[in-house]
Amino acid sequence: MLTEKQKETILATVPVLRENGVVLTKHFYKRMFNNHPELKNIFNLGNQSNGKQQTALAMAVLAYAENIANPGILMPVIDLIGHKHTSLNIQPEQYSIVGENLIGAIKEVLQELATNDVVEAWIIAYKQLSDLMIGYEAGLYNKKATHENGWTGWKSFVIRKKVEESKEVTSFYLYPEDGGGVPLHLPGQYLSVRAFLPQLGLLQPRQYSISCAPNGEFYRISVKKESGMALRPDGMISNRLHEMQEGEHIEITSPSGNFILKESANNKVFISGGIGQTPLIAMLESIISKDELGNSLLWIHGCRSSDVHAFSEAIVKAEANNKNISSCFFYEDATYIPDGYYKGRIDLSKINQWQPDTNAEYYICGPAAFIKTHYDYLKNCNVPADNIFFEEFGPQALQLN
Incomplete structure (x- = not known):
């Protein structure tokens, strides 16, 4: 256990971490991969190359140092990281390597600046944090294992069906190779998929939101095909999936994630950009399948044009069959804008005859800048932070709530 003096020592490192955190974490990952190259099969190298992982870790280390006297404050972050770790099948022994x-x-x-007192305090602090994480993740693994049809680790699934949703997005229907059922996911959760990338000579994991309502038989993921000459590993994995045919096998882990649909009858507003709509599609399908639509649901989605607008027919059908569902679409690059659609990026202030309901629940999914724009707008309209839920694709860097 940390002594009070050691806690003060950790707190004293906060200014240094603020200034040098990303430099430290970049060096850490380089050092760890040099010493343990096998870990490159576990970490998403796309997030390494774009700096997101280093930034996210630097912010997490800083937050831990700032709250060293009461790490329980960080439970929402621990829950987020715990879900990501269990989705990647991270094991306790790997914490020793990281430490x-x-x-x-x-x-x-x-x-x-790394005096003996500082190093000793951080050794104990890291042990305290790793014990906390290992214990929390053990609980998540136990839930996965004891769920009906549940499992932990990687499991082989078969691609039974591929459906083209737009010129860029294809849905993959995944069934267990062993012929059994699947555990019911919570709408909004994701799967980890891993594939071997010959270009890198490595297995690489990637998280994809489940884009269908829970059904006990299969999972659906909807994947955007990436373009460009110099693809990051993320794009390589997505494109590898697009190359796969019905009947081929992939490995996945069981559902994870805490960006989930709340059980309430509140009005709901779903706001998504591009492929960010996938977890929201699962939420919408779940609401419709259970006939649990409370008061109203507004679907707001933005993309480049009708060519890349996935699930447009499904949303139109849902709206036609449910009087409490309405939709609003923004096309950024389109030369033709259908009646009732908006030109440009999503701008909540431009939606005709609509003001944010301060009692509604708002679910936002997309890139960090997209989320922050709409989060700030809603907050300025007096929507409580507790009513705004969001998921940032990739390592979370946003600190909004």
Whole structure:
């Protein structure tokens, strides 16, 4: 356990972490991969190359240092990270590897600032954090294992059906290779998929939101095909999936994630950009299948044009069959804008005869800048932060709630 003096020592490192956090985490990952290259099969190298993973870790380390006297404050973050770790089948022994290289990076980056007292305090602090994470993740693994049809680790699934949703997006219907059922996911959750990338000579994991209502038989993921000459590993994985045919096998882990539909009768507003609509599609289908629509649901979606607008027919059908559902679409690059649609990126202030309901629940999914824009707008319209839920694709860097 940390002594009060050691807690003060950790707090004293906060200014240094604010200034050097990303430098430290970049060095940490380089050091760890040099010492343990096998871990490249676990970490998403796309998030390494774009810096998102290093930034997210730097912010997490900083938050831990700032709250070292009361780490329980960080439980929402621990829950988020715990879901991501269990989706990747992270095991307790890997925490020792991380700890060894994190402490080594602290010594090598901070140099004379890494006094014996600082290093000793961080060794104990990391042990405290890793024990907390390992215990929390053990609970998540237990839930996965004891769920009906549940499992932990990687499991082989068969692509039974591929459906083209737009020029860029294809849905994959995944059934267990063993012929059994699947655990019911919570609408909004994701799967981890891993595929071998010959270009890198590595297995690489990638998270994809489940884009259908829970059914006990299969999962559906809807994947955007990426274009460009210099694809990141993320794009390589998505494109590898697009190359796969019905009948081929892939490995996935069981559903994870805490961006989930709340059980309430409140009015709901779903706001998505591009492929960000996939977890919201699962939420919408779940509401409709259970006939649990409370008062109203407004679907707001933006994309480039009708060519890349996935699930447009499904939304129109849902709206036609349910008087409490309405939709609003924005096309950014389209030369032709259908009647009732809007030109440009999503701008909530431009929606005709609509003002945010301060009692409604808002679910936002898309890139970080997209989320922050609409989160700030809703907050400025007096929507409580507790009514706004969001999921940022990739490692979370936003600190909004």
